[in-house]
Amino acid sequence: MFFVLPPPPHPSAPASVLLSRQLGLETEGAEIGRVGKAFALPLSRGLLSAILVRRLARFPRWGHRDAEAAERTLAQHAVPAGAARGQRRGVLQATRIFHTASPHLAPLPPLPEHGGKVRHGLIPEEFFEFMYPKTGVTGPYVLGTGLILYFLSKEIYVITADTFAAMSTLGLLIYIVKKYGASVAAFADKLREDQMAEAEALKQASIKNIQDAIDLEKKQQALVAKRHYLFDVQRNNIAMTLEVFYRERLHKVYTEVKNRLDYHIAKQNMMRRKEQEHMITWVESHVVKSISAQQEKETIAKCISDLKLLAKKAQAQSQSVL
Amino acid sequence: MNENLFAPFITPTIMGITTLPIIMIFPCIILSTPKRWLPNRIQTLQIWLIRQITKQMLSMHNTRGRTWALMLMSLILFIASTNLLGLLPYSFTPTTQLAMNIGMAIPLWLATVIMGFRNKPKVSLAHFLPQGTPTPLIPMLIIIETISLFIQPLALAVRLTANITAGHLLIHLIGSATLALSSISMTVSTITFTILFLLTILELAVAMIQAYVFTLLVSLYLHDNS
Numbered sequence: 001m002f003f004v005l006p007p008p009p010h011p012s013a014p015a016s017v018l019l020s021r022q023l024g025l026e027t028e029g030a031e032i033g034r035v036g037k038a039f040a041l042p043l044s045r046g047l048l049s050a051i052l053v054r055r056l057a058r059f060p061r062w063g064h065r066d067a068e069a070a071e072r073t074l075a076q077h078a079v080p081a082g083a084a085r086g087q088r089r090g091v092l093q094a095t096r097i098f099h100t101a102s103p104h105l106a107p108l109p110p111l112p113e114h115g116g117k118v119r120h121g122l123i124p125e126e127f128f129e130f131m132y133p134k135t136g137v138t139g140p141y142v143l144g145t146g147l148i149l150y151f152l153s154k155e156i157y158v159i160t161a162d163t164f165a166a167m168s169t170l171g172l173l174i175y176i177v178k179k180y181g182a183s184v185a186a187f188a189d190k191l192r193e194d195q196m197a198e199a200e201a202l203k204q205a206s207i208k209n210i211q212d213a214i215d216l217e218k219k220q221q222a223l224v225a226k227r228h229y230l231f232d233v234q235r236n237n238i239a240m241t242l243e244v245f246y247r248e249r250l251h252k253v254y255t256e257v258k259n260r261l262d263y264h265i266a267k268q269n270m271m272r273r274k275e276q277e278h279m280i281t282w283v284e285s286h287v288v289k290s291i292s293a294q295q296e297k298e299t300i301a302k303c304i305s306d307l308k309l310l311a312k313k314a315q316a317q318s319q320s321v322l
Numbered sequence: 323m324n325e326n327l328f329a330p331f332i333t334p335t336i337m338g339i340t341t342l343p344i345i346m347i348f349p350c351i352i353l354s355t356p357k358r359w360l361p362n363r364i365q366t367l368q369i370w371l372i373r374q375i376t377k378q379m380l381s382m383h384n385t386r387g388r389t390w391a392l393m394l395m396s397l398i399l400f401i402a403s404t405n406l407l408g409l410l411p412y413s414f415t416p417t418t419q420l421a422m423n424i425g426m427a428i429p430l431w432l433a434t435v436i437m438g439f440r441n442k443p444k445v446s447l448a449h450f451l452p453q454g455t456p457t458p459l460i461p462m463l464i465i466i467e468t469i470s471l472f473i474q475p476l477a478l479a480v481r482l483t484a485n486i487t488a489g490h491l492l493i494h495l496i497g498s499a500t501l502a503l504s505s506i507s508m509t510v511s512t513i514t515f516t517i518l519f520l521l522t523i524l525e526l527a528v529a530m531i532q533a534y535v536f537t538l539l540v541s542l543y544l545h546d547n548s
Contacts (some may be wrong), residue, residue: 001522108358160326161497164515166411168493186364195360266353 297318327494331418331487350404354546372399379541386441387548390541398537405529407488409522418487423479430540431475437545446547456486478539484544485532496521 117125131139151157204237330469336342356365376395380388380530408415416422436445450467495519503511 021368111362155455157542161494161499161501162411164497164500164518165493165522168497168515168518169409170412172519172522172526184367185363188366191366192360192363 121174327491327498330414330490330494333419334414338527342416345414346400346404346408349400353399353403354409369515377536384548385547387544390544392428394544395540397430397540398533401482401533401536402530405533406526408486408490409525409529414469415486416488418481418484418490421480423483424475427475427478427536431478432545434540434543434547435471442547449546474539474543478536482532482536485528489528490523492503492521493518494527514525 119128120126128140131143135142152159327399334345339349353368354365356362356369361369372395376391379394379398380391383390404415404417407413408418438449447498449498450464452463455463477547496514500511500518503514
C-alpha cells in the first residue's frame, strides 16, 4: 500500500499539479494536494502557469539531490491524508518518500575488534554453550568422539591413503599456524599501524602547517599594529638627515665666508708689512746716506772717550770695593 | 587399485553436470578484497603479499609489458591458490588437468608471440638466431629455435600438470604404502609416514614454486616480445 501510484491528474487539474509532475517529484497523493496548494498561491492558472510548465519541461529530470531537497521541503508540508481536501482516503498515505536516493555508504558501521570465540580452532563456543545445560561440559566431546567412532566402525568414513595424506597435511598446517601464527598476526598489525601512522602523520603535518600559518598571520597582524613605529623612525631619520645637510651647508658657507675675509685680511697685512718694510728701508737708506764722513769720525771719537770714562769709573768702583 | 589411484584426477560431477567452473571460481571466495580503508588481518597480509609479488615480477618490464600486470597477477594467484587448496585431503585440483593448463598456456604464449611480431617484427625474428653463431650452423639453428619456440606453450602446460599430478600421486602412493605397511610392520609404516610428511612439505613448496615459474616464464616471453 505504500507503493500505490497517485492517480494521474485530471487534465483540468491545477497547473501546479502538472508542474509538480513535470518536475518529477515522486509524491504520494496528499502531497500533491498540499504542494498544489503551495504552488497555487504564487502561480495562477492560465497563461502564466502554462508558460512556466512548458519552460520547465525543457529541464532534465532532477537528480536525487533535488529529490532529497524536495523531501525536506515536502516533509514540512506533510499532513495526514486528504486533510487539504477534507476527504478521507482508504489508503495509508505515507508522509515519507522512499528510495529516492542511493543509500548512504558512509559512515560504515564499525567492525568488531575480535572475531567470535572458537574452540579448537574449528567449533564456535556457542555450540558448547548450547549443549551445556543438557549435557554439561563433556557433552560436545562425547558427541564428537561418538560420531567419529560411528563413522569409522560403520565404514562411512573409510581409512584410505587419503587418511594418512590428510593427517600429514593437516598436521603440517596446524604446526605452521601454531608456530608462526602470532608473529604473522603481529606483522599484519604492524602493517596496519604503519598505514594508520602514515595517515596520522599526514593529518599532523597538515595541522602543523595550518598552525604555523595561523601563528605567522598573528605575528604579522601584531606587526601591522606596530607599523607606525616604522614610519616615526623613518621620519626621524629623514629629519636628522635634513638637519645634517643643513648644518653641512651652513658650515660650508661659514668656511667660504671666512676664506674670503681671511683673504682680505691677509692682503691687508701683507700690504701693511710691505709698506712698513719699504718705509724702514727707505728711512735707513736715507739715514745711512745722510751720515757724512766727518760725523762718523766725531761719533767714533766720542764713543772712544765715553768708553775711556766708563773704564775709569769701573776701575774706580772696583778699587773702592776692594 | 588403478581406478582408486587416479580417482582424484577425475573432474567431479554432480548428476552428470561438471562442477569444474565452481571449483575454479572457489579460490576467489577465499581471496577477499577489503571494503574499508583499514582491512582485517588476512586482507592486510593479502594486499601486502600481492604488492610484493607485483613489484618483484613487473620490475623488469617496460610500459607495454606492464599493461599485462593484471593478467600476470591473477595468473599467479589462481595457480598458487588452486595448487595449495589441492593439498587438502579429498580435494580436486584443476591444475592437474592438462586440458586446463594448455588452455592457460597457449593463449598467453601466443599472445606474447603475436604482440612481438606485430610491434617489433625484426626483433622477434632476430630471437631465432642467437648472437655469435658460426655461419654454417645458421639454418640448423633456426630450425631448432623454431621448434623450441613452439615447444614453449606445451612445456609450460606439461610442466605444471606433471609437477602437480606427480606430487599428488606420490602422496597417494606413499599414503597407501603407509596404510598397507601398518598391518605388516608398524615401524616401517612410521618411517613411511615420515617420508609422507616430508613429501607434504615439498608439495607445499612445489605448489607455490610452480605458480611462480609459470607466471615468470610467461612474463619472460612477454619481456622478449614487448
